[in-house]
Amino acid sequence: MTQAAATAGSDAQPGPAIRVRELRKDFGPVTALQGIDLEVAPGELTVLLGLSGSGKSTLLRCLNGLNPITAGEATVLGQPVHGMTSREMRKLRSRIGFIFQHFNLVGRLTCLENVLIGASGRIPGPRYGILSYSRAQRREALTHLSRVGLGQHAFQRADSLSGGQQQRVAIARALMQKPELILADEPVASLDPENAANVMDLLFQICLENKITVLCTLHQVDLAMHWAHRIVGLRDGEKVLDSTTATLSREDVLNVYRQLQPEAAPDGTTA
Amino acid sequence: MKTAIKSAAEPAPIPGNQARASTNDALRPPFSREKAVLWVALAAIAGLTVLSARQIDVDLRALGGGFDDVANLLARMLPPELDDPPRVGELLVETLMMALLGTVLATFISIPLAFLAASNTTPHPAVHHAARMIITMCRAIPDLVFAVLFVRALGIGVLPGILALGLHSVGMMAKLFADAIEQIDEGPREAVRATGAGRLAELVSAVLPQVTPAWIGTFIYRVDINLRTSVVLGFVGAGGIGFALQDALRGLMYQSAMGIILIILLIIAAMEYLASGLRRTLLDPASDGAALPAMPGPSLRPPWTKGRTIRGLCAAATVTAVVVSVIYLNIDPLAPIKQFPDLVSVFGRLMPPSVEGVQNALLKAVGETLAIGLVATAAGAAAAIPVGILAARNVSPSVYTYHSARAVILAVRAIPELILAVIFVAAIGLGPMAGAMALGVGTIGFLGKLVADSVEEIPGGPLEAVRAAGGSWWDVLFAAVIPQTLPQLTGHWLYMLDVNIRTSTVLGIVGAGGIGFLLMESVRTLNFDIAGSIILIIFFIVFAIERLSAWIRRLFR
Incomplete structure (x- = not known):
């Protein structure tokens, strides 16, 4: 493992897309995550499961620096996310x-x-208004919008769309970044079941086609088992499951949602 | 299970060739009428601002020189002095009492008026419109204009000041009172009506309890505003510390003028602090505590919770202050009735209005008034919007920037515009330029706070999304902050224009340009018919600006 760490720094491609070691995150006196180890290979589609408050969102937000980590290390796309300058972080x-x-x-x-806002990390200077972006950028954004099936809504206000459509616009915004990795934080938790399935299918299909690595938190166990290569379970800020989907039964996965781990139930203190 | 999901996945929309179908036109936003109207409005405002700047002879060198002059003046004002502290103290007490009594008077007028003006409690639609009209008229005539007239009718003293504050405040208080009534939950009213209660009982037991918190909030806010006005009422002879300030400036005793100004700022800042503290404690629903101490048995007396104790004490303190003020100021509550003939003779002679022989001067003064308001709002906003954005907690780049920007806003807000105008007149001489600079500086405090507060209210999600896409602070500002707050910015700017034009109608009282000078002159020389037409003109300017800004705000959402 230490050798892998040494090679990961030199070039992004051969190492894992995400490598987390002993990650710990505190919010004041509250510990949100502790002792998290996680490795996600490039192109892999991983789903994080767990009850609300189990630390899933915090983990994702630590990975792109929206939450600074308290201890441990996290390397994303070959870059350690702690101790970066703000310019490196934006990059x-x-x-x-x-x-x-x-x-x-x-x-x-x-x-x-x-959708064009997705390009703000790679184009210089702030922009205001559609016409401040070049034609090529606008064309590119329209392609992404068409890919999520909303090309004809390009000039409609975003708040006039339904929830499912809005999330598809957000997916197009992420695609505009030409991302190597997508972190999705409960992308369908505020949608109805039918829209949720459509949006997830769209997201996962695009990511598989474009070989984008995905780490996604979800509550829909069936969707997770259908699409994910791997499923990771969190409970109370600790990892309780990490396995390829093929070797898992639905029962194993649902265990993550039990308040107490069946075998740990007698002492109970770890839960 | 898996097959079920498969079938749901099939209708997932992934059309691949829509991008090809879209022509180049699809890359440009479609033309819309609203956008066109907006751009025309914007261009018109920009053009008018430039014209206005010409009209009042703004040039940038003069502006630089103006600030030099102010600096010189400030140097001559230091160190501040305080002569005759007992007299200043007495005037200060008088000022505070005027503000309180003016607001109390306005409250007494506003309560019945609000019930007549609220669409859900008015006895008849015609009454509703008439009441709203009276409210608008009170708002459209500036307090200082009322003060000039009352001083003429009743003589120099505090009574004219109290009446002026009272009448003008009705314009705001009755409107907000009525708006609060219109927002109540109708359910309790129906329940009271269903018991067979009469109309008055219905209003008192179902409407009043729902609106009192909003009314108390409005009252406290208005006392704060009226204190800012009552410190300058003395300029027109309506009592208070403004007398002493004007004496000092007339006598070129700049150091004692500075002493008085500092005391005014102190008392205004203290009042703002007190008002925000009172609003927090009085209007805090938690202070009634869900967790009451268990009572030993059924009781017919409500318990003295923290909230009830505070409310009781505040009510007692207010009543005491009002009684003490009335006695101390030696006010005869019947004076307006006894001196009714004087009032009638002054207000009656305003009609019919006439513009005999002063048409040209009037026209010029109206142009100047509008020009001062427009230039001050445009220039002030150029400083106020950046300061306001830096003073918004969620956008400000650092804690240090946040606190400095808030401090600038607080400091400027504490200075009433007319005091700024007095300073600028003393520094750069009489004329509209002094007025424009005073209002421009004042705009930084007023508009800056509005901008900061509305930026703090925008949803944070989109800001985070831009950050997550690798955007810098500037990207966040232009992609997420400005687009989300633009309707509020426009609304605040127009409101500021409204306020500034209203203030610029009275700047002439201290010689800072605009129509106020003509008004003072015509009242002083007893040309009441001309004063009448000037008041009508001010009324129509303010009314038109209010309509115009309401219209633009509706367009821009």
């Missing part, structure tokens, strides 16, 4: 697409402008 973030539970679109702007 790394521009390579990572992030999908939010509440989409985080600017409601008053058109869909196309929202």
